[in-house]
Amino acid sequence: MSENRYNPQETENKYYKIWEEREYFEIDGNKAIQEEGKNFSIMMPPPNVTGRLHIGHALTFTLQDVITRYKRMDGYKTLWQPGTDHAGIATQNVVEKQLLAEGTTKEEIGREAFLKRAWEWKAESAGIMTQQLRKMGVSPAWERERFTMDEGLQKSVKEAFVHLYNDGLIIRGNYMVNWCTHDGALSDIEVEHEDHDGKFYYMTYPFADGSGSVEVATTRPETYFGDTAVMVHPDDERYKALIGKKIRLPLLEREVAIIADAHVDMEFGTGVVKVTPAHDQNDYEVGKRHDLEFITVFDEKGILNDYAGEFKGLERLEARDVIVKRLDEEGFIVKIEDHKHQVGHCYRCKNIVEPYISRQWFVRKEVAEKSIEKTNAGEAQFFPPHWINSYNSWMGELRDWCISRQLWWGHQIPVFYCDECEHEFVSQEDAPKACPKCACKNVTQDPDVLDTWFSSALWPFSTLGWGNGDVEMDKLYQSNDMKDFYPNTLLITGFDILFFWVARMMMMGENFNGQLPFNHIYLHALVRDEKGDKMSKSKGNVIDPLDMINKYSADVLRFTLAISAAQGRDIRMSAEKLELNRNFTNKLYNASKYLQMNVDVFPDLAGFCVETDLGRYMMSRLNFATKEVRANLDEYKFNDAALVLYKFLWNEFCDWGIELSKADKGSIVELGAIFKEAMKLLHPFMPFITEHLYHELSGTSLKNGESIMIKKYPFKTKQRKEEEKFEIIMDAIVSIRRAKVLVDLANQKIEKAFVKIDSISKEDKAMMLPFITRLAKVEVLEFTDAKIENAVSDIADKCETFIPTDSVDLSSIIAKLEKQDEKLQKEIQKLSGMLNNERFVANAPEDVLAKNRESLVEAQSKSVKVVQQLESLK
RNA sequence: GCUCGAUUAACUCAGCGGUAGAGUGCCUCCAUGACAUGGAGGUGGUCACUGGUUCGAAUCCAGUAUUGAGCACCA
Numbered sequence: 001m002s003e004n005r006y007n008p009q010e011t012e013n014k015y016y017k018i019w020e021e022r023e024y025f026e027i028d029g030n031k032a033i034q035e036e037g038k039n040f041s042i043m044m045p046p047p048n049v050t051g052r053l054h055i056g057h058a059l060t061f062t063l064q065d066v067i068t069r070y071k072r073m074d075g076y077k078t079l080w081q082p083g084t085d086h087a088g089i090a091t092q093n094v095v096e097k098q099l100l101a102e103g104t105t106k107e108e109i110g111r112e113a114f115l116k117r118a119w120e121w122k123a124e125s126a127g128i129m130t131q132q133l134r135k136m137g138v139s140p141a142w143e144r145e146r147f148t149m150d151e152g153l154q155k156s157v158k159e160a161f162v163h164l165y166n167d168g169l170i171i172r173g174n175y176m177v178n179w180c181t182h183d184g185a186l187s188d189i190e191v192e193h194e195d196h197d198g199k200f201y202y203m204t205y206p207f208a209d210g211s212g213s214v215e216v217a218t219t220r221p222e223t224y225f226g227d228t229a230v231m232v233h234p235d236d237e238r239y240k241a242l243i244g245k246k247i248r249l250p251l252l253e254r255e256v257a258i259i260a261d262a263h264v265d266m267e268f269g270t271g272v273v274k275v276t277p278a279h280d281q282n283d284y285e286v287g288k289r290h291d292l293e294f295i296t297v298f299d300e301k302g303i304l305n306d307y308a309g310e311f312k313g314l315e316r317l318e319a320r321d322v323i324v325k326r327l328d329e330e331g332f333i334v335k336i337e338d339h340k341h342q343v344g345h346c347y348r349c350k351n352i353v354e355p356y357i358s359r360q361w362f363v364r365k366e367v368a369e370k371s372i373e374k375t376n377a378g379e380a381q382f383f384p385p386h387w388i389n390s391y392n393s394w395m396g397e398l399r400d401w402c403i404s405r406q407l408w409w410g411h412q413i414p415v416f417y418c419d420e421c422e423h424e425f426v427s428q429e430d431a432p433k434a435c436p437k438c439a440c441k442n443v444t445q446d447p448d449v450l451d452t453w454f455s456s457a458l459w460p461f462s463t464l465g466w467g468n469g470d471v472e473m474d475k476l477y478q479s480n481d482m483k484d485f486y487p488n489t490l491l492i493t494g495f496d497i498l499f500f501w502v503a504r505m506m507m508m509g510e511n512f513n514g515q516l517p518f519n520h521i522y523l524h525a526l527v528r529d530e531k532g533d534k535m536s537k538s539k540g541n542v543i544d545p546l547d548m549i550n551k552y553s554a555d556v557l558r559f560t561l562a563i564s565a566a567q568g569r570d571i572r573m574s575a576e577k578l579e580l581n582r583n584f585t586n587k588l589y590n591a592s593k594y595l596q597m598n599v600d601v602f603p604d605l606a607g608f609c610v611e612t613d614l615g616r617y618m619m620s621r622l623n624f625a626t627k628e629v630r631a632n633l634d635e636y637k638f639n640d641a642a643l644v645l646y647k648f649l650w651n652e653f654c655d656w657g658i659e660l661s662k663a664d665k666g667s668i669v670e671l672g673a674i675f676k677e678a679m680k681l682l683h684p685f686m687p688f689i690t691e692h693l694y695h696e697l698s699g700t701s702l703k704n705g706e707s708i709m710i711k712k713y714p715f716k717t718k719q720r721k722e723e724e725k726f727e728i729i730m731d732a733i734v735s736i737r738r739a740k741v742l743v744d745l746a747n748q749k750i751e752k753a754f755v756k757i758d759s760i761s762k763e764d765k766a767m768m769l770p771f772i773t774r775l776a777k778v779e780v781l782e783f784t785d786a787k788i789e790n791a792v793s794d795i796a797d798k799c800e801t802f803i804p805t806d807s808v809d810l811s812s813i814i815a816k817l818e819k820q821d822e823k824l825q826k827e828i829q830k831l832s833g834m835l836n837n838e839r840f841v842a843n844a845p846e847d848v849l850a851k852n853r854e855s856l857v858e859a860q861s862k863s864v865k866v867v868q869q870l871e872s873l874k
Numbered sequence: 875g876c877u878c879g880a881u882u883a884a885c886u887c888a889g890c891g892g893u894a895g896a897g898u899g900c901c902u903c904c905a906u907g908a909c910a911u912g913g914a915g916g917u918g919g920u921c922a923c924u925g926g927u928u929c930g931a932a933u934c935c936a937g938u939a940u941u942g943a944g945c946a947c948c949a
Contacts, residue, residue: 004908004909004910004911004912005909005911006911193945193946193947200949216949217948217949218949219948219949220949231949263949264948264949265948265949267948268948268949269948269949272949273948273949274949275949276949280949282948282949283949341947341948341949342947384879386878386879387878389877389878390877390878390944390945393876393877393878393944393945394944394945397945397946495943495944496944498944499944526943530886532942564886564887566887566888568879568880569879569880569887569888570880570942570943572886572887574886576886576898577886577897577898579911580897580898580911582911583909583911583912584911585911586909586911586912587908587909587911587912589908589909590908590909590911590912591908591909592908593908593909594908594909595908596908597907597908639887639888640888640889643888643896643897646896646897647896654908654909655913658908659913734914734915737914737915738914738915738916740903740914740915741902741903741914741915741916748903748904749906777906826893827893830893831893834892834893834929834930837929837930838929839928839929839930840892840929840930841929842929843928843929843930844892844929844930845892847892848892848930851892851893852892852893855893856893859893
C-alpha cells in the first residue's frame with residue numbers, strides 16, 4: 001500500500017503551471033459553465049513592487065481567491081484583476097539606497113538615468129512578487145496583469161488629472177503641508193503620530209521698552225526666529241494689560257506684538273504662547289486671522305536660513321540644543337521640564353515631519369461629496385458593517401488632499417508652464433509643442449509627481465480600460481469591460497488602507513463614472529502571532545508565508561487563514577493551527593486511499609443514482625453542507641464556510657460514512673462519488689489537494705483531463721432528508737460503546753448486546769443490524785422489546801442498550817445514572833418552567849413551543865427509564 | 875478627549891433573542907487491514923460586572939471595569 005502521509009510538494013508544483021497555461025484564470029476560463037448575465041469582478045489590491053510576500057498578503061489573497069474560485073465554478077464570468085503598484089516613495093527610497101551603496105546619488109546621475117534604474121528594479125521586483133503569489137495557488141487573470149505606471153494607466157492618470165483640473169477640483173496653492181525633509185510633501189494620512197518624550201522649554205521674552213518680560217513655554221525653541229507675535233487669551237486677567245505691548249525676541253533685534261486670541265488655553269503652560277505662523281498648524285491659522293507675517297526659518301532640507309542669525313546652516317533638529325545652550329547662557333531660559341507629546345513622523349522614512357508652507361497641488365475635498373452621500377444611501381455595503389462609521393468620520397473631516405510629491409518616480413504632473421508668458425496649462429500630451437496662449441515653443445513641465453494613491457484611486461476602472469486611450473485594448477482589457485465589470489462586485493482589502501485607498505477609490509470612482517466603484521467592501525483584520533502580538537521584523541516574530549508553504553503546503557496555509565477569518569477579528573497564527581489543518585489534509589488523503597482500496601474508479605455524482613441507505617444518508621449530509629457553505633460564502637463568512645467543510649468531511653464523512661461503509665461495501669462507490677463532489681465544494685479553499693484527489697478517484701489526470709476548478713460548484717439537490725434511521729443507528733452505536741466503558745471493555749469486541757428501540761419495523765431492524773454490529777464491535781446483536789436483566793445498560797436519546805454480564809461494579813453504574821438523572825431533572829425543570837409560564841406560551845412562536853414540548857417529553861421519558869434502571873440496581 | 879471593537883470551557887475561538895458550541899488540552903481505553911498527522915468514550919462554562927427591555931438575554935439597550943485600534947489634541 002502507498003504512503004500513509006500526504007505529500008503536498010509533489011502535487012502543488014505540477015498543477016499551477018497547467019492551470020495558468022490553459023488560461024483557466026482568465027475571464028473566459030470557465031466558458032463552458034458560464035451562465036448568461038452572471039458577472040463577477042474583484043480587483044487585486046496591487047502589492048508594492050518593493051514588496052516581498054508577507055502573511056497579510058497571504059490572508060488577503062487567500063480570501064480573494066476563495067471567492068473568485070467559488071464564483072468561477074458557480075458559472076460567473078469572472079474577473080480577478082491582478083497588478084502591482086509603483087509605490088512612489090517606497091520604491092524611490094530603495095533605489096536611492098542602492099545608489100548610495102554604489103557611492104553615487106540620484107542628483108549625480110540625473111532624473112533620466114535614475115528613472116531607468118527604477119524601471120529596472122521594478123521589472124525584477126514585480127516578477128518576484130507575482131511568482132511568490134503563484135505559490136499561494138491564487139487564480140487572477142494574469143494575462144491582464146497591470147502596473148500602475150504602464151502606458152495605458154499613465155494615460156488614464158492624465159485623463160483623470162485633466163478632468164479634475166478643468167472642473168476646478170485640482171488646484172495649486174501655497175499652503176501649510178506636512179513636510180518631510182527627506183521625502184517632501186505628504187498628505188495628512190501619511191503622517192504617523194507617535195508619543196515622544198520631549199522637553200518643555202520656558203523662555204523669557206523681554207518687553208521692547210525694557211520694562212520687564214513675559215514667560216512663554218514651547219516644545220520647539222528652535223523655531224522662535226519665525227515668531228511674529230506672542231499671544232494670550234483675551235479673558236486672561238494676568239495678561240490683559242499687556243495686549244498691544246511689544247516684545248523683543250532674544251538675541252534678535254526684531255520686535256513683535258502681544259496679541260489676544262481665544263485659541264490660547266489659559267490653564268496650559270504659562271498662558272503666553274509664541275506664534276510661529278510658518279511652522280505650526282495652529283499658528284498658521286492664528287497668523288491668517290491676525291494678518292501676521294509668515295517667516296520660514298529653514299529650507300526644504302531643514303537647514304536654518306538667514307532668519308536664524310548666528311545659527312544659520314544648522315540642521316533644525318541638531319540646532320535645538322545649540323540654540324537652547326546659547327539662550328541659557330544669555331539668561332533667556334527659565335526652566336526645562338520633561339514633556340510627553342505627540343510628534344508626527346513620515347510613514348515611509350520615520351523622519352520627523354514639519355508643518356511647512358509650500359506650493360503644492362491639491363485635490364479639493366468637494367470631490368468626495370457625492371460618494372459620501374451614495375455610500376450612506378447604501379449604494380456600497382461594508383463587511384463588517386461598522387466600518388462605515390470610520391469611513392464617515394474620516395470623510396466628515398476631510399481636508400484638501402495634497403497630491404504633489406517631490407519625487408522622480410511616479411506620474412509626473414501633466415501641467416506645463418510657458419517659459420515666455422508663464423501661462424499654466426494642462427495637457428495629456430507628453431511634450432506639448434507650444435504654449436496655447438502665446439504659441440511660444442518653450443514650455444516646462446511641473447517637476448513633481450503625483451501621490452501614489454492618486455493612480456491607485458483609479459484602479460477599479462482604469463484597469464478596465466477607462467482613459468487608456470486604446471493602448472493594448474483586447475489584450476489587457478476588453479472593450480465591454482466597463483459594462484461587464486463596473487462597479488466591481490467586491491473589494492477585499494485590509495482595514496489599514498481604508499482611508500489611503502478605499503475612500504479615494506470611492507471618490508474617484510463616483511466622480512468619473514457616476515457610480516461607486518464597489519457593491520461590497522470586505523475589510524479583513526490583521527494577522528498576529530500566536531501571542532496576539534503584531535508581527536514585525538524588529539520583534540522577530542514574523543511568519544513568512546513562503547516558509548509555511550514549504551513546510552505545510554499552500555492548501556494548509558490557505559485553509560488555516562480562511563478558517564480563522566471571522567469578520568472583524570484579528571487572526572492569531574500559530575504552528576499549532578497549521579498542524580491541525582495539515583492533519584486535515586492528511587485525513588482527506590487517507591479517506592481517498594480507503595475508497596480506492598475498495599473501488600478503482602468513481603463516477604461523478606451528476607447523473608449517478610445513489611441507492612443504498614448509507615449513500616442516501618451521506619448524500620443528505622452533503623446537501624446540508626453544500627447549503628451551508630454557499631450561504632456562508634455569500635456573506636463572506638469564510639471561517640464558517642471552512643468549518644462546515646472541516647466538520648462534514650472529517651466528523652461526518654470519515655468518522656461515520658467511511659466507518660459505516662465497512663458494513664456495506666456496496667455503498668463505497670456511492671461514497672466515492674459523494675467525496676468527489678465534496679472536493680469541488682472544498683476546492684476554493686484547497687485548490688491543490690482537491691484537484692489531486694478528484695483525479696485520483698476519477699482515474700484521470702489533470703494533464704489529460706479537465707480541471708476541477710472549472711467544474712460546476714455543487715448545489716443543493718432536491719433530495720428529501722433521509723437521516724432519521726441513521727440517527728438511530730449512530731445513537732445505538734454510541735450507546736453500546738458507552739455501556740462497554742462501564743464494564744471496562746471500551747472499544748473491545750464483546751459477545752452480545754441488546755438494543756431496545758420503540759416502534760421499529762422489521763425492515764429497519766434488518767437494515768440497521770449490520771451497521772450497529774460492526775461499529776459497536778459486537779458478535780451478536782439482538783433487538784429487544786423488554787429490559788434485559790443482569791446487564792449493564794445505557795439510556796440514550798433514541799434507544800436503550802444492554803450488555804449482559806455476570807460481574808458488574810454496581811457503584812460506577814449507579815453513579816453514572818445518578819449524574820444522568822440529575823442533568824435530566826435540571827432540564828425538565830427548566831423546560832416545564834417555561835411551558836407553565838402562560839406568557840411564554842402566549843408569546844413564543846409555535847416552532848419554539850413545539851420544540852420545547854418535544855424536548856420535555858423526551859427528557860421525561862428518558863428520566864423514567866433512568867429512574868427505573870436505578871431502582872432495579874439498588 | 876472622541877469614535878469603533880473585544881471580554882464565552884484551562885487555551886484558541888465560533889455563536890449575536892429561544893434548553894451554552896467547536897478544536898486543542900485533560901482523564902480513561904485502543905496498534906482493528908484509510909489515517910497514531912489516527913480511533914472510541916468522557917471531563918469541563920453565573921457567557922467581565924451592574925442595571926434595564928422582553929414571556930424569554932451570552933445575544934438588544936444603558937452604565938462600569940479591563941483591553942485593543944483609529945481619529946483629534948495643549949503651544
